[in-house]
Amino acid sequence: MLSTLGLRAGYGGKPVLQGLDIEVRQGEIVAVIGRNGVGKSTLMKSLIGLVPAMEGSIVYGDKPVEHLSAFRRARLGIGYVPQGRDVFPRLTVGENIAVGGMRAGRVTETDRARVLDYFPILRERWSQRAGTMSGGQQQQLAIGRVLVANPQLILLDEPSEGIQPNIVQDIARIMVQLNADTGVTIVLVEQNIDMIRAMAQRCYVMDKGRVVAELTREALADGEAMRRHLAV
Amino acid sequence: MDVGTLAFSALYQFGDAFAFLVLSACGLAVIFGMMGVINLAHGEFIMCGAYVTVSAAHAGVPLPLAIVLGALVAGLVGALVEILVIRHLYDRPLDTIVATWGLSLIGTQGTLILLGSTMAGVGTPFGSFTVGDYSYSLYRLVLCGMAVLVIAALYALFNWTRFGVMARATIQVPHMAAALGIDTRLVYSLTFALGAGLAGLAGGLYAPTMTLVPTMGTTFIMEAFVTVVVGGADVFLGTAPAAAVLAVVKATMTSWYGQLAGQIGLLMAVIIVIRVLPRGISGFLLRERA
Amino acid sequence: MNALSRFFRRLEGPQTLGRGPGFWIGFLVVLAGACAYPLFSDGYTVGNTVYFFTWIFMALGLSLIWGYGGALSFGQTAFFGIAGYSYGILTINFGAAYGFTFVALLFAVAIAALFAALLGYFLFFGRISGVFLGIVTLSVTLVLERFMAQTAGPEWKIGAARLNGFNGMSNMPPLTLPWPGGDIVLFPDVQLYYVVLGMLVLVYLGLRILVNSSFGNVLVAIRENPERAEMLGYDIRKYQLGTFVIGAALAGLSGVLYTSWGQYITPSSMGMTAAALPIVWVAVGGRSDLTTTLVGTITVLAVFQALTIHGSQYALVVMGVLLVLTVLLAPRGLIYALARLIARPFSSRASNGQPGDA
Amino acid sequence: ADPIKLGVLEDQSGDFAAATIGKVHAIQLAAEEINKAGGIDGRPLELVIYDTQSDNTRYQEFMRRVLQRDKVDAVFAGFSSASREAYRPIVNQFDGLAFYNNQYEGGVCDANMIVTGAVPEQQFSTLIPWMMEKYGKKVYTLAADYNFGQISAEWVRNIVKENGGEMVGEDFIPLGVSQFSQNIQNIQKAKPDFVVTLLVGTAQASYYEQAASANVDLPMASSVNVGQGYEHKRFKPPSLKDMYVTTNYIEEIDTPKSKEFVAKFKAKFPDEPYVNQEAENSYLAVYLYKQMVERAKSTKRDDLRKEIAKGDVCMDAPEGKVCLDPKSQHMSHTIYLAKVGADHSITFPKVWEDIKPYWLGEAGCDLTKSDPSAQYTPSNPPPKN
């Protein structure tokens, strides 16, 4: 479904990702973990195309996409929830959702209703400007905005950040449910171990722009092993 | 003189000032108000629209069509300018001051070199009508109507259509819009072209009533900037009320104390409005944090 | 020696590009060249160079307000004009004897600064920022221009000085140095050149000290993120006001020097075109550094003048093209780009800690 | 022989270009003719031309340059009065000689200046009484709100009063204003017999189109339009219908000298849209200079002034005979009353010959006796001595 080979990408000519290989199969939920600044977000950005690949390849489906610009990749069915939310501050909640759905033409009534059922606060605040929403509300909007277009691959960059604990659990549940129902593939960057455990089937550990380990579901369950890897 | 005549003349003067402010400003409201590009070449897009309109009219194209043609050509030039220059400057809007200043020099002097220092006019259509003791130009009412129409059309475009929402999203957080599947380059080009086209429309509409010289754009530019800024960040909740407020001040001052007072009154009104509403009229209407 | 090195340390810091012995040796060489050059040149060139110099103060002031403080003032010419007219009014009324012209210079600059203080109070304590600030300052200068343009009538005079409307005010004496055995009249020639050069060096070094002080730190903090700066306990309004007044005083100094250079001041020096020019100079050089602003301003003035001389009707087109190309090819300013190019082989530090050209 | 150098500082771009490019061309034409005919006393004319871009600061830069670096013998400079005032201190400082070849508000009494343009006493003392006689005594003035407009309006006011008329209104328009709806209404309200339009710059010319489309339909009188800005060529008829202008030259003047001048001009500059008053002023100024130099056998300013002081520096210009007034160093002119018809054709209902620039001299300016440098106005005349 998605794989990178020897991916190097970074900012201003300096690579952050130093030859990174991952492979995600159709319908999988794969987590990426690592300490601050190792390049997790950079990986996500280069997968969606916001950071250009300097070397190496990114294959999505069976097509190489590293030369496509971000909007083309999005139109191929990749949804991206960035770290730091990046909602459109002066658009209303409703308009944010509408923009999320544009890739697939217009948002259908059922899709919208589904997303609003996931995150009732969005329905409540449908005409509020997104920039005035609380941090956690914005995060929910950022996730909802992507789900409304029914992507085949979702890139989630620290989706739990700033969200209240019970909704974190809800999000994990929703994602797993979605994955089961529609077979959507998910790549998840997270620091929240409970969320990883609740969602991920597999996990890459990153350090200094490389994958340094891969953990199976069993290893994920083992708290000690996780802790060791995160302390690299 | 009876009250009806006086009332009509006051209304006419207000409408006339309002139309000039709105039509001067609407293209800039898109390019500067929405996109954040400080477009000092705005006047040259207006001039372009006027020149094309008049040239077409001289060539026998009916005036309404010639005006549309003026707007279209200005829009095309806008698209070209966007692709060649502006596109590279979105992340540093202040630098657009210098770039568009340069474009303005090129536009003005280039026109002078290519087309000479003046162009013959086409004359104002529709003739005049009389109310009480005064006779008025009918075309001025048309301008007024066009101003209202343009505002309504823009409001509809940006709030009710897909393109409008896309454009606003793109301008607010471009990388995220791209990541959601919007062709942001295209949206930018189209939006800029729209702004340039609106400027061209203003030029085309005013062309029959004005001297045609390469520097004619400068007579619009101060009014345009002032209206857009007093309006504030939101194009339509801002520009229209700003133009209305400023038109009242300008028309009143002009009729009482003359054109100088009108001009100074306009500028003072700007200073006072911004002092009272530091983020413009729409900033006040849409109070928000962030 | 210690005091000297302490002095030099205050001239350097993250807020200015030129650093280290290499830069200062270069500075002294350029300064020596500037001092020596009138000896090898003709009166016209010297007078013309003074003319270029007169504008630099305004550019440096704008660099401070805009480049460092992040507040785009589109109305520096208002202070330029106020000081220019003040100088005219004072000297026409009180003459040039006993070095009064320099007293008038100080008064004129002070009047501009005072006006800036009032305006700045109104602006910054009213929390006006961004483009709003630009438009208000532009409006102020345009009001002054429109007003002065219509003062042609004989009723518009202050003492013996007719304001003289759009035609402008003339007949004021040039700057005059009191000198034993006859005052030296500073026509645009060698004497005036040295006086203005001296002022320039003082202002440049003074501003370097200012921007590299803790004041300068706060200034760039306000530029980057005013809310955060306030949340660090700084009363940003006062810093902005202070900067605005200093920048205005420098614009005023330009105004006085310009007025005495050509014995003429006109409302159009406060008009739209005049108001945009300083922004162009500063932006082309690289607004967030004093040195690039200084060099950039001279470069733009000289290049544009040369183009006008040699380019006939194509001059303005070529200027326009050059401006567009500069912005596209040298995102942080022409002089900045050149400086980086020159500095690169000499210092590895240059690439460190400098914003990337993203 | 050494060439005689003439500096030419005119606005070939910017706001004033439309009225000024022709001035440069006229000077080039005159210089070419003179050089073909052997120059001035055998010395060829060499022009040093700079484009002042309608920018006062450029006048200051380049006036210094032509005088100090290029060391020209005389300078032909300036369209707007502001530009003239900008360079005048510099001409004074270097004691140069400058020709101002533009009609203007009058009053410059300056030993370093020679003015070939017409002044209000020439244009208004002819125009206004004629108009009052023909159309009536109620006058409305619409003028540019700066020195030229204000001082010209003062002249109009005074002349109207002297002739027993009444000013029913005056409106001043800041430069650059292009919208006139309110002024049009003011004029209709005042019901004048005719309107004096002293509008300057390309923006203000829009008045005519706007007044016509509102059907104002009043006769107009002007000292500056048509002759300078050839508005009758730029606007569609009949917006300038019944416009009367006193001018010392326009290309429609139907004399052999004039026709010859226009023919030569159009042959050399086929793209020139119009040969206006200032072009002719500039053209004759070059010949005037030639004559003075030849008589003085010198290019020194003081020698030339001695010739001027004799009071017989005259020549046959395309407009007719002109002479230089020694007291003010201004020019006498043939003043043509041009009438714009409904189809924008020009007729000349009246011609006044040899109208002198009398005011400065009568008011007390005498450049044969002293070397002042000032500009006076009727309400601020020279000190009487």
Place this chain on the structure above:
Amino acid sequence: MPMLETKGLNKRFGGLHVTNNVDLTLQAGEVHCLIGPNGAGKSTLFRLILGEHLPSSGAILFGGEDITSLKPFQRIRRGMSVKFQVPGIFKALSVRQNLEIAMQHHYDPAVLGEEIDRLLAFLNLTADAGRLAGNLSHGQKQWLEIGMAISLKPRLLLLDEPTAGMSPEETHATGEMVKRLNAQGMTVLAVEHDMAFVRQVAQQVTVLHLGKVFAQGSIDEIVANEEVAAIYLGQTTAHETAHEAGHQQPGGAHA
């Protein structure tokens, strides 16, 4: 005397009553955590305390002084500082300069350089000192922002989600830092969604819900509160947190 008191604090945005009669008391020297659902009004309360928003009604007392109408910078100078939810750093300036701007008026110029070095080391940013703050990773920005806040040596430190985006180890280290600062006498008010962090540092917890104070007490009391679990914690979290409370160990407990 309490360090901070809010009395009947109200804030409305249009029809939205975001802060509803909040009475909050912070004793000097305590670490107080503010929790509550998204949109409960926590960040808004911070902005009210800092003076970024003015309350619709009510009063704020700081060290006994009524500061309700003071400007933000005046409040900061009286001894508070803040780390915002969204990092507010000087993006185009170097990391070092960010700290210098924060610290320059709080340290003797002679030792300023060393103090900055020390703080950089503490924040794990020594290697990044010369880089532009805007180019840091999200977590690094959080650290920098925290560093700027504590470098003012405030009496009251306000932290809005200080550990968002941090790994468990870093979260734990942040908690230890808060405790250390507290031991030195700093009063801390922190907003957090990470219950492990709250448990690690909080001496007092206030739950905000729909703009009102919903519950108050020790972390154990709060976790035991069924209603809080229902609106905020969710069942498993409440359970796990209570469970892990038994054997606290570094970096061990996570929401």
